[in-house]
Amino acid sequence: MKTTRHALPAEHQRGLYEAIFRRRDIRNFLPDEVPDEVLARLIVAAHHAASVGFTQPWDFIVVRDLDRRREVKRVFEQERARNAAQFTGARLRKFLGLKLEGILEAPLNLIVTCEPDRFGPAVLGKVSIREVEVYSTCLAVGNLWLAARAEGLGVGWVSIVRNDVLRDIFSIPPQVIPVAYLCIGFVEAFPDQPLLESAEWAARMPPCALLHFDSWEGRTDGVGHTLTELVQDPAIWRDLLDRPTPSLARQPDRAAPPAAAPDDAARRRGR
Amino acid sequence: MKTTRHALPAEHQRGLYEAIFRRRDIRNFLPDEVPDEVLARLIVAAHHAASVGFTQPWDFIVVRDLDRRREVKRVFEQERARNAAQFTGARLRKFLGLKLEGILEAPLNLIVTCEPDRFGPAVLGKVSIREVEVYSTCLAVGNLWLAARAEGLGVGWVSIVRNDVLRDIFSIPPQVIPVAYLCIGFVEAFPDQPLLESAEWAARMPPCALLHFDSWEGRTDGVGHTLTELVQDPAIWRDLLDRPTPSLARQPDRAAPPAAAPDDAARRRGR
DSSP, X not given: OGGGGXXXXXXXXXXXXXXXXXXXXXXXXXXXXXXXXXXXXXXXXXXXXXXXXXXXXXXXXEEOOHHHHHHHHHHHHHHHHHHHTTOOHHHHHHHHHOOOOOTTTSSEEEEEEEOTTTTOSOOTTOSSOTTHHXXXXXXXXXXXXXXXXXXXXXXXXXXXXXXXXXXXXXXXXXXOEEEEEEEEEEOSOOOSSXXXXXXXXXXXXXXXXXXXXXXXXXXXXXXXXXXXXXXXXXXXGTTTOSSOOHXXXXXXXXXXXXXXXXXXXXXXXXX | OGGGGGSOOHHHHXXXXXXXXXXXXXXXXXXXXXXXXXXXXXXXXXXXXXXXXXXXXXXXXXXXXXXXXXXXXXXXXXXXXXXXXXXOHHHHHHHHHOOOOOTTTSSEEEEEEEOTTTTOSOOTTOSSOTTHHHHHHHHHHHHHHHHHHHTTEEEEEOOSSOHHHHHHHHTOOTTOEEEEEEEEEEOSOOOSSOHHHHXXXXXXXXXXXXXXXXXXXXXXXXXXXXXXXHTTOGGGGTTTOSSOOHHHHSOOOTTOOOTTOHHHHHHHHTO
């Protein structure tokens, strides 16, 4: 077909999809050093993310220093205790049993920051939505995470930290937002499922439950297409992946409630 | 090397990097329909993004309806006028000459939303940083954008809109945040450079200017590595890409100021 002449070759498409489906949030790392040449590719991949008004608002703080990492770990422990206070009973016990970071084990930590007004307040595309540069920075993190997976490197995003403390520890100026605190390193294994899925903390939602057509209330595709079925059909991966990852290989049970929230799952089933 | 045994094969790594470096923010579309099977792969790729506490906070509104798109376009025009008011002189003329969206030409619009409290307010990883679910949603957009590039589809992110108006037009509930308004379709071409770069609106920053070591002020790598040089060295792509994209192939001029902001560029050069 004419229109697909810009598609990447099948093996390259497959490479992208493999990186997407096999990427994991990693909390266990091997001590081996990350070669600088590999880290350089990760940074360049991040730097090629889309950014509003081509502002490229990101910076990268490469952290190897163990003293600073110990300070981050201390704050993580405090915040984790606050996070735990949200949960009770079996869910609290499950929470406390989860390993949530590899700040000290990973050979490398990396902070990705966002400087919204780097080139002054006038930004193409920015009158209307204030958070756009932070969105761009997240796209950079996403590129880096996928590149890491392709290189065989695990990445864990530690969200149980506090930006004011990160600013203190790493002398980050007040106008710069620490968006992502990442642990990076080689791994023993990339598990088939996300940790929080195999620990039955939450279940993967069936993608058909996430689709709307022309408005939030539009739950079927008016033009008679079958998108809601296709998103759960392993056949769409037939020519691309020869060993689909578990979440693609099986036909998900559409009624499966997220383990976390049966009430809400019931609401969703009813939609 | 033992540690790299989880790396994807070279051709798959290359596929990911090609998608990253050849992705563009597209504003010109061919009218050809996007096949549902392809759109399904894009949605599933987005749904496999990382999310804080495995909350999967995203929804996808597939928009084909032309009346609603005309309303969006009308708001875009108003917001574009407000955006233009930030600029003067030659920069204003340049701004007004830029095509910034393909809302009506693209066969498909897609809204990616975020529902932060989908499974209740208690979220693993969420006490400390309030915006984490929005970050997750941006990662989903990033996956979708790269998958689209691999499939030969262009994506344009329209940030000159207003969330209150999008909520009205598409009946989006108040607790749901419209994060990304995307135009999607096949394209005549994927340009070598970002539109805002070839229009000399802004220049790509040299990646070495974005690196810090162990703290914001640390501008050289204390352990004697050469990361600041490697991020600008085309040789790191030698075994991966046989035709590096322009921004990788040339050795960037490290003194090149972003066209947008000579003063700030001077500050950066001095770092």
